[in-house]
Every structure is written in structure tokens, then in C-alpha cells.
Amino acid sequence: MSDSRRRKPPLVADKRYGGKPRAKPPTRGKKTARKGSGGGGGKRPGPPRKPARRKSPQKRRNPMVAFVLGLFGWSFGLIWRVTWRLGAVTVALVVLAAGISGLTMPPIDDLYDGRARGSVTILDDQGEVFAWRGDQFGGVVTADTVSPHLKNAIVATEDKRFYRHWGVSPRGIASAIRINLSEGRGPLSGHGGSTITQQTAKLLCFGQAYDPEEWDSEAAYEADCRESTLLRKGREAIYALGMEMRYSKDEILGLYMNRVYLGEGTRGFEAASQRYFGKSAANVTPAEAAMLAGLLVAPTRYAPTNDLARSQSRASTIVRLMEEQGYLSASAAQNAIDHPAQLSKRAQDQSGGYFADWIMSSTPDFLTSKTTADVILRTTLDQRIQTAAEDALKWVFDQKVRDGSEAQAAVVVMSADGAVRAMVGGRDVQASGVFNRATQALRQTGSSFKPFVYATALELGWHYNDIVEDTPLTINIPGSGPWSPENYDHQYRGPVTLEQALMKSLNIPAVRVADAAGLDNVRKIASDFGIESDLAAGPALALGASESTLIEMVGAYAGILNGGSSVTPYGLQEVRLQGDAEPLMGSEGGIGERVIREDAARELIYMMRQVVTRGTGGRAGLPDREIAGKTGTTQAARDAWFIGFSADYVAGVWMGYDDNTPLTGVTGAGLPAEIFHEVMARVHDGLPVHALPMLHPAPEPARTIADNGRGGSSGGGGGGLETAIERALKDIFGLN
Template identity: 40%
Template sequence: MRMARGRKQSGGRKEPRFGLAAAMADLRLDAKDRIPAGEDAPKKSAAKRKPVEPDDDDDVPEREPKPRAPKPKPARGKSRWGLSVGRMVYWAVVCGLWGVIALVGVVIWAGAHLPPIQSLEIPKRPPTIEITGFDGSILAQRGEMAGANIALKDLPPYLPKAFIAIEDRRFYQHFGIDPIGIARALVANVLHRGVSQGGSTLTQQLAKNLFLTQERTLARKLQEAELALWLERKYSKREILELYLNRVYFGSGAYGVEAAAQRYFGKSARQVTVGEAAMLAGLVKSPSRLAPNRNPEGAAKRAQTVLAAMADAKFITEAQAQAQIAHPSVAVKPAGAGTVNYVADWIGEVLDDLVGQVEESIVVETTIDPKLQSVAEAAIIDELAAKSVKFNVSQGALVAMTPDGAVRAMVGGRNYADSQFNRAVTAKRQPGSAFKPFVYLTAIEQGLTPETVRQDAPLDLKGWKPENYTREYFGPVTLTQALAMSLNTVAVRVGLEVGPKNVVRTAHRLGIASRLDPNPSIALGTSEVSMIELVGAYAPFSNGGLSVSPHVVTRIKTLDGKLLYMRQAEQPAQVIEPRNAAMMNQMMQETLVSGTAKKAEIPGWVAAGKTGTSQDFRDAWFIGYTAHLVTGVWLGNDDNSPTKKATGGGLPVEVWTRFMRAAHQGVPVASLPNAQGAGLVPTLAQIASQITAPSAPAPAASARSAQPSRSNARPEAAAGLDGWLVDRLFGGQR
């Protein structure tokens, strides 16, 4: 082999080569082997040929990459930017078309959910219950307060202009939708980076108030716009403005300018000033937040903005605007602002019985005196504010009515906003000693008299031992003294003597409707009653013995004057004989002269009444009356917890006196009904002179200092009477 290689090199002989390198060398093409241009390419590409697997022992030379042909340059006049702009325009047009299609679809969908345009009518207002006092003034409203419709021509010209100036300056130029106003609002909102202006026209606001809800959605806005266009086609601008002013919401339940003017300024919309008109127009933006009775500062500031807009629109002069800004309008406080709502609730409870279901707005005329309602409210609130902590008393109530049962004032609690529970009508409490007049009236009807003597001494009834408040005992006392000093043992003895069942019958006859238990403790007022029925049951004492039905509604009519109900004059029954009523008046007068209600006094007037304190000082009462008014006061706690020794002769008497003195100012003095014939009701001096026992108490004025007496000068006062009462109650019949 070595010799052969040597020969090859010297002789130039070519040796055959094997392997991939040799094969690649043989495959090199000459120029004549290349495919001429234009001829068909081979059917199979080189990329699809099966590669030759090299032997592992052969050396494979690295193949150099073939250079790529340069990309052709774009033709002159065309650029990438031109192509991009074209594509942007194309897609913008496509998106725009789809957007228009989507918008049209949404509009069609929103319109499809509206009632047919031809069936749209201005809806009726929801029924409103307007409650007025006996003087015609508005006390309260129930439902959505809507004042009477007022024609545009009847309003002062600056009132509608105030709304146009602040809400829709281009009202008379647009067609229901204001594109310029919308654009202006958009610009303002963008600049302020929030919602600072709205683009709704007065017509759109009217459409929303009449037909739509208050939700803020795109569908609702589209419906609002469609309805605004319909309103503009159907009604004139003046009609739309008039509808708007009579339907827009002003807060505090007031719909329409008339209701709002009455609510906030106590006058008709026909009489509002420029400043008041500006304040009303300013409320539309946020009626709950800007109501002048809740936020006077905010309402005044908003009114200044409206006045400036009116001056800018040349509706008023700059001087007028500045004058009104210097003297802002103030909302009036309605009489009995809060507590009169207890009256309104009571009326709502009886309304269905009087007129049935309310389907249209009505006016309920009542017996309430707004001035007395305010006095009663102040008396309760001020007394509790001053002494509620000291005596642990949290609530109070007051009812005042005429001797024929017409309620003049009612306070069901110290704060209606905190508690709507009516303690004057709904609550039932133990009246305590305020129930005793029914016991003594029963005794008088069975033949006893104010000077009849009964024993005031400890009493034991099968383990029950009633005691006097002071735990003092005065021996033989007259019924007048016993009632004036509220002696419990005497009341129990008399109650057992006349019979608890007869006492219950007497109370029911006079007007108590609650269930009463005929037991020995009935004389001490242990059965619960409501204040309204207790005060009503005292009324016969003040009117000569005639029955009364406490009432507050006199007439009910529609807004157009149609009469729905009128209280008919009743023929009262004689529930107390005049002679007996006169004796009871004489006895209860002494309670205010020398008894437990000595602080109760009305200058120039004869008054009578009775205090009451329930067990553990849980309730404090005073029911007092003149020939003009019968008034009851209660103080206590809703949870029936004991007070800190609050008695009927304390806080209730103070409230009663404050109220009654104000209520009797300027009223001609009248006396309580008296018995016919002189000498029928003896004086206390005469009563005292008839008691022959040397230790008998002096007249009621000094009875508290008297010592217990064991005298049996009168058979009724004998010590054996206790045994007789026990035998009657728990033994056989007598």
C-alpha cells in the first residue's frame, strides 16, 4: 500500500475517493447544468428529498449558508404610515356602523318597554291626606303631600323664571332635549373631573317624575328622552312648565310648589317672595339634603346661587338679587311640629271606619287647636328636659278635650321622631288613685254624701294590707277628706262597701272601655286603662253628668269640596245625676285646694281633679278639669320601670298647670256645674262640725296633722266595719 501511494504521488495517478465528500464534489453543477429562466421547476423540491445519512467514520465538512436575496423595496409613493391610516379609517367606519346599530337597538329596546305613546296620559296623583286644625290651618299630611294645582298665570312671574334660570335656561328654545345643554354639561363635568352639571331639561325632569323611576341607568335615560320628545309634541311650553311646577318634588313629602310653599313658608305659592321662590327652585337639585326645615344654611346658600342665575338671565336686577341675599328666607315651624303626628296617626287608624278606603286626596278637618297643641308639646318636653334625670322619668303624654269630648290637644310622647308609639291612645297603664272618683261616685249613688265618715286605719284583707302613701292614719274622716288626701284605706273600704262590681259598672258607664277586674284593689286603680278613655270618663263631671265620646274628626271632604263625612251631633245620655255630679265636683275641688294637687291653680277659675300614683311610683297622673277643658297628664317609663318617687302631685300637676293657664287666657270664666238648691254640698267646716268625736280630724287642710281616732260616734266608722267588709267580700251576701 505504501508503495502504491508513492507511485501515485510521483506519477500523478488519481485514486478513487469514497464517502460524503466525494459525493458532494461530484454533484457540483456547471453553468450548463443550471435551469434556464422560464422553464418549469422540478416537481420535487430538494427540501423533500430524503437526506443521505453520513457514516459515523467520515468527516463531514460544514456547509456555508446560502445568502438570501434582498427583499424588494416598496414602490415609490406608498408607505407603512399610509397603510396604517387606511386600516384605522376602515376599522373606525366599521366600529362606528356597529355602534350606530347597537344604539338604535338600545333605543328600540327602551321604547319597546314603554307603554304605547297613544295610551300615555298624565297619571293621577297618589291620594294625600291633609289634616287641618279647627281654625283651618294645616297640621300634618299623610301620603305624598300635594297641594292644589295652580295655573301658571296665578303665580308670580319670578317663580317659574327661578326654575328656568337654574334648571333649564334654554327651555323655550329646545325641543325637549337640549344638545347644547348636554355638551355644556359634558365639558363642565370633564373640567371638574366629576358630575358637576346635568343636561336634563325641565321636560325630561317632568317625564321622569310622571312616568319613570328615579334609578340612574342608560335605559331609563333613553326612556326619559323619548318621553320628553312626546311631551313636547303633545303639550305647549306653558302647559309643560305648569305641569312641572305642580308635580316636582320639594322634599319633606311635598309635591308641587303649592304644597312646598305651605310646608316651608306657611303660605300659598301665590304669595311667595323672590327669595322664597329662589329657595324653592334650589330645592329641586337635592330636595332631601337642601330642605330648609332640615338644612337652613344649605338651603340659603343654594338660594343665593339661584338668585345669581336669575340676575344673570336678566329675570331680576342685580340690586334685587343682592337685597334678597342680604335677607335670606327662613322656613316657618308648623304648629305642634312633631307631636301633632301622634294625632295624625290616630286619625289614620279611624279613617277607614269613617270613609272606607282612601282613593283620592282628602282634607280631614279636626278639633285640634294648633296653639294649644304647641303649648302642650312645650309643656311636656320642657318638664322632661328639666327633671327627667332627677326623677328617672323618660316619657310623658297629655290629652286635653272640651267637656263634650272634642280633643283640643294630644301629645303621645316627648319625641315623635324617636318613638311613634302613642302613649295617649295606645298605651294602657295603671291609673292609681286617679281611679278613685269612680269609687266615690258609686258610693254617692248608693246614698253616701261628701260628709259621710269612714275610718282611716290599717286594713288586713286576707293578708293584703293596703297602706296610705305616707303610712299615716287619721281615724274617722269624711269622704271629701279621704278623696282630697288620697287615703287608700278609706277608698278600699268604700269600694268593698259598695261592691267592686258596681265600681266597674260605674267606670264603664262613664266611658272606660278597658277590661277592669272587680277585686278589692280596683279602688286603688290596679286595672290598666288608656289616657284617652280616662280623660273622657272625667268629662261628665265637668258637663253636668252627660256622656261623651272623645273625638277629633269633624269633617272629611275631597280637594274639590265634596263632603265625605260629617260628625253628627249626638244626643248624650245622662250618665250621672246632676245632683251627684255636683257633689263629686265639690269633693274634687278640695283636691286642688288642700289635697294632693295644691300646686294646680288657674287664676279666676274653679277647677277640680284627682292625682294618681301607681305601685312603686311607676306611673304619675293628674286629671283635672274646668267648665272649659278636661286635661290629663301622665309621666313614666315605657318599660314600666319605677321612677324615683315621681308622684301625681308633682311633675304632672306642674305640666297641667302650665298648659291650663295658657289654655284659659282670654276665655270667659265659667263655673263647674253645681247642684240646684242652696246648701246641698256643705263646706268642709260644716262637715268637720258634724264629726262629734273629740279626736276627729280638722278640715282637710289640717287633716295630715291629725292623729288616728278610735271614735265610734258614727256607726259607719265603728271598728267592727273591717270585719263587716271582709265578711261581705269573702263571705256570704248581705
């Protein structure tokens, strides 16, 4: 029997070589007959085959279309091949340039303070800061030393992906271009899309230092560094990438925090924190950190010293950004919004603007405007007295000057040794960098000059009770003809004492006394007391025809108070460099040489005391202490003065118009005396009472002052210049 019908196993070779497995044998079932035989045993017929489809003939493409499509495909392929190769080369060149740039960058410590000039910090008499000039740099801060709130506020505001990019943010640039175009600006105008790294690159001016020979000023240098062009943007991106290769993220952030300008002359967050809050940047609260970060967009506009409410509003926006980015909890953010940052008292006071300007202008340039170091100026300013002067002037103008008036005023308060304690140079009491009427305005002094006429007479030996005629007087002035002075009220009183003449501010007696004492002598006494302006040559000198500044006049009156010695008004006590213990220079003012005898000065103080108690200066008096002084009103009331003193301080007030328009209804006995009263009342509030150093000599027989033959009635009685000189020599040298 044959086994040919058995199913043979598959060959081993089929498995080894991966041949197709054989088809499974058909399922056993009913056998079918072989084809062509009568019996079964043949293959089972398969399923019927479908008739084969006839292939349709291929449709031929238009040759022109085929050519265009082929050309397009070839061009696109060529462009793609060229583009990616150029892109790769460009990226390689940029990376190479950034790497070279990074390798040439200096150590990080050399970049923190990039100021081209130094700063000036001005201290008051107690050593407290009250003014700054130049670029302030409070010291180096780092991302680790500042408050975490400040670091977070800066990142949230300026570059929320700072710690995730490589120095350039394509997403930020694209967003900035879209916003600029939507707002109708050029793609590079307005929003820049710059990262903190790119902003730091601009602050460093891509490593190019300031050269005064290349730029007209530091401002021009900075403007050039901030210029926005495609070329600049490319350079900025390369330098930013180089910085990312050279420095760490925190080091870049530290550079940014030290170099950025934050208003009010502050460079860096430490200086700004000290300026606005009186504390280190390490200790700021979330509200204060948000306010500081808000300065980055526009430091002058958002400076809290300019508009605190606007600065607080901007800070609230930044607090919300910090909350959105997870730097603050909802409760902490709400607390910062409900309790916004406030200026420190020192930043609020704003006192001493005119004073600081005067100090800067009277100190050598190499220590102030042109300094390249950080300079400390300690001054004589008393901020309590400064505030008193400002408040008094403002109160009088608010209460007693009509609305719309453009009249101006100035105030100076000084110690008897010439130390200036307060200065207000105009009605805008907190102004700075403007015309200072206390030191720069040369104005006729009027009757406020008369004390120097009587100081000359007293020095020559006359006394308060000597007689001078108040009668019509005409003097022939060579080259000008006859001159006939008149009293303010156009009346004559006949014989009057020197005390009465000064007390009532009579013009004719003053001219007679000056003429008898000698105009040259009067001019010398006034000059020695510190009035350095050109003094009139004729007899009108006695009536204040000469011009002077308020600070000169107050300094001259200080010489009377201190017993007859000249003073040089000064405001600077010492100059030193920041960090140095030894001063570079000290005060250049103070008491100088004696001008008149002490007895003469004490007698003059007595006479000036009568001006306040019984004469034209009644409104200047204080109820609780002795005040002496003198009024002054010039021709047509273009200037009105009151200058006087207590035992402790000298103060002077000038009032007038900048364009010499006559004052309406104002004399020295009016508003200037009232301003003086308000200033001195505030200055002396709470101080112990001291008596004026007056001398009331024992009455002597009255003598009549002659006219030296210039005309007018002498009234008899002898005296005259010759007799006065003899008496002065006796007093000085003990002659009999």
C-alpha cells in the same frame, strides 16, 4: 411698397373660442440684424434660457411600508364609510322611535297629576290647615300662571339651555360625565346632565303607569323609574325627544312643575308654595322662588321646615345664578339675598303632630292612608290650646327636671263633651309618626281611679260627710290569700268622711267604700264612664291596679264634669272630599248615656274641689278660678298622674318612663300637678271666669259605711250597702 410689416390685428376666432391672446409685439427700438444676414430686420433675440434641470431619478418606497399604509388607508375609509352609514341609520331609527313615542303620548291635561294615592288635609276647629298627610297636590300650574321669578329660577338652576335644545343636551351630558369621573365616581353616578325634558320623562316613568301588582309600593315604582343605566339613559333620551316633538317647551316645563316632589308630602310647586309660604306659586317673590327651586336637588334635606338656614343658603346660590343669567338685576339679587324667604306662621307652628297621628289612626283607612282622593278632615283641635299645652310641658321639663332624664310625659285637654282640644304624646312636643303616650300607653292609674269608687257610693245614696274607717284592714282574697292595704304615709286616721278620704287620697277608706258599694258596681260605673281597658277583679281595683290610657281617663273625668253622662272622646268633626260641599261623615263622639245622677256628679265635683284646695292636689290650683281634680301615683312611683278640670276644660297629665323605671321623688302631687297648673293657666289666659258646677248638700247625720262582712272595724252607725240602695231608690223613684 408692401405693407407686410404692419402689425396685424388678432383674429376674431381667437376671441370667440377663448384662444390664448397673442404675445404683445416687442417694443419698438433699435432694429437688429436678421440671423444670417448682414442687415437688420430680423426677430429680436429673447432672454437667454436657463439650462434645463435634469430630473433626479424617483426614489422607490419600501414595499412593506407601502402595503401597510395602503391597508391603513383602505381600513380607515371602510370604517368611515360604515360608521357614517350606521350613524345615519341610528339617527333615523332614534328619530323614528321618538316620533312614534310622541304620537302615542296622551293629551297634556292628562299628565299633570300623576299621584297613585290621594292626600289628607287636616283642619283645626276654625277651619285652618294644621297638618297634611299623603301626597299634596295644590292644583295645576303652567309656565304662564306661575310667578316669572319661579319659572326663571327653575330654568337657571336645572337647565339654562332649556329653550335652545331638543330635549337632550350632549354638552351637559359630557360635562356631567367629566365631573363624575373627576370626583371618583362612575360616569353615570352623581351628576346626570339631564335636561328638564329628561327629568320630566323620568317623572312620567316614560309613560308607564303605576301598577300595584308589578311593584311592591309606589316608592319602589319611583325608584325603578329613576334607575340610571345606559339602557335607561337611551330610553330616557328617546322619550325626551318624543316629548319635544309632541309638546311645546312651556308645556313640558308645566308638567315638570306639577309632577316634581318638593318635600313635606308636596307634589308640584303650587302645593309646596302653599305648604311653606301660605300663598300661591303665582305670587312668590324672587327669594321665595329661589328657595322653592332649591328643593329640586334634595327636597328633604333643603326643606325649610327641616332646616331654614340651610334652605336660605341654598336659595342665595340660586339667586346668584339668576343674576348671572340675566334674570335678576344686581340690586334685585342683592335684595333677595339680604331678605331671604321666611316660613309662613302656619308652617312654623308645627303643632298637632300627635293629634294628627291620632286622627289618622282613628279614621277609616279608605279615607286616610289608603285614600285615592283628596280628603279634608275637620277636627276639634284648638291651636291656641295645643300651643299652651306644648309650651307648658316644655317649660316644666326645662325648669324642673334634671338634665339627662329620660322621663316622659303626656297631656290631653278636652271639652266636657269629649271634644279633644289638644294632645301632646311625649316630651318631643312637635313629633309626628312616633309612639303616642296619650293614646297608646296603657299604664296603671293609681289613685286617679278613686273618683269612680266615690261616684259609685254617691250614686248609691251616700254623701260627702258619711263616715268610713281608716283603720288596719285585711281581706282574704281567694286564690291569693290575705291582703292588707296601706296608706301612702303608713298612718291611720280612724273615722274619716268620704270627703276627707278622697281629699287625702287614703287607700284603706277607698278599699272599704268599694267593698261596701260592690266591686261589680264600681267596675260598671268606671266602664260606663269610658274606661274600656280590662279592670281588676279584686279589691285592688279601688287603688287603680287596672291599666288605662290617658285619653280614656280624661274622657271619664269629662263625664263627671258634664253632670254624670258618659262621653266618647273624639277629634273628628266631619270628613269631606276636596271640592265637595256635603260631608261624607260627621262626628262619632260626644255625650252618651247617663252614668250617675246629676246630683251625685255635682257632689263628687265638690269633693274633688277639696283635693285641690285642701288636699294632695294643691299645686294644680289656679288663683283666679276653681279647679277640681285628683292625683295618682302607682306602686313604686312607676306612674304619676294628675287629672282635673275647670268649668270649661278637662285636662290630664301622665308622667313616667317608657320602660317602667320608677320615678325618683315624683308623685302625682308633684310634677304632674305642676304641668297641669302650667297648662291650665295658659289655656284660661284671657277667658272669662266660670264657677264649677258643684253641689254642697245640706249636712245630714253622718253614716258609717260597713265592710260587708269582709273584716275590719265598721265603727257602728248602721248604713252599709243595703241602706244605701234603699236611699238611692227613694231619691230616684220618690219612694217613702
